[in-house]
Amino acid sequence: MKKQIKTGPIMAALLVAGFVGLFSETSLNIALGELSQIFDVNVTTIQWLATGYFLTLGIFVPVTGILMQKFTTRQMFIASISLSIIGTILAAVAPAFGLLLAGRIIQAAGLAINLPLTQNVIFTIFPPNKRGGAMGIMGLVMLAGPALGPTLAGLILDTMSWHWIFWVTIPFLLFSFIFGYVYLPNVNEIRKVSIDVLSVILSTIGFGGIVYGVSVAGDFGWSSPAVYGTIIIGLIALIIFGIRQTTMENPMLNLKAFKYPLFVLGVIMSFITFFNMLSMLVILPMYMQMALLVTAFTAGLILLPGSLLNCLLAPIIGRLFDKYGPRAIITPGTILVAAGYAFYSQFGTDTAIWMVVVTHIVMMLGIGAVLASVQTNTLNSLPKQYYPDGIAITQTIQQVAGAIGIAIMVSILTSKQSSYLATVSNDLTQAAASGTSLVFTVGFILAIINFVLSLFLKKPNH
Incomplete structure (x- = not known):
């Protein structure tokens, strides 16, 4: 069986689709101002095009x-690909805000x-000594998509209408569909599992409540009952969800993965990394x-060198991880991230553009060293039968961290302003x-942790 698996085309099919999904995650950030005027909705409502995407990921993963x-x-x-194509077409032709949001949610369900499917396939078709390299390439895609989103979208907005932010991705999704259909084998073992409806409802209320509560905090204020009420309901639902998973014979999420200390450590580091990274990708262009009063497209261009360098180095970092182990790669990465935030927190209105470019390069190098390596090490610490659960747990935590990070940091930014x-x-x-200086100081403290x-x-020694 192993001989027939063509890892190249399989990775191409999965990663192109992943890139399009992650590109879509941030590509609309630059167009939000324009879209709020076109659809005549306020800033908080338009932000749901970004928050709704993360919320769907947090619920579905x-x-x-x-x-x-x-x-x-x-x-x-x-x-996955069918949902991505349907959601993208719906968003591209949307005549009203509600339909655009619906398209975004269907897109996010595809992603x-x-x-998790891509990670599971990588961990099944690659032996342990090759996984770092493969995950490095996946890390490249996970960073390139959100990082290039604003630059390419800025270029599209300058030359064409916002609809093209969606239309431009359709050929890539079709390519991915064809390659996957031809080359992708069935690598997972099918088990007779029944979907526990109560678990799905509890995890939806839990993650949904927390992300929703944090998202509207910037608008209503943290003391509003709508904010702390939904967050408390979300936390209670998650606690009940957790207790239920430990008592079920076939849990929806097998929390036994948390018995492994290295897994727990990796999950906490992943949460902090995504909280910081995804909020930075929103706050920095702001x-x-x-x-600095630069245009949207210029802001995108300023972020480009760091993003591109990161893409080039991601596979190399993956190979170094395979060779030298986690601490040799991840610790220097965390130092670079902390240094990046230390510089960011000193920025003002007269900061030179080149300083922003250089600091972003340092920051993205650090994130590149941390991101994929932490993920690989976290999953390597689990026995094989826990991979699907470990992947689902880490992916959920990353998306929820991103949604909460953006909401909290935007809320800190607006209240300080x-x-x-x-x-x-x-x-x-x-x-x-x-x-922004206060936001980046908070980011710096998290980076030190x-x-x-x-x-x-x-x-891991097994």
């Missing part, structure tokens, strides 16, 4: 863990199947547009700079 045991790899792949305008001066650019955690990492 845990369900994918059990679906991967119930359906074949090929069935899951075809479902929610693709991400800082450049509001405090408001207090600056109220108490210091009514200079909008200075207010934006002081808000990640550095300390990385010192406890080691190679």
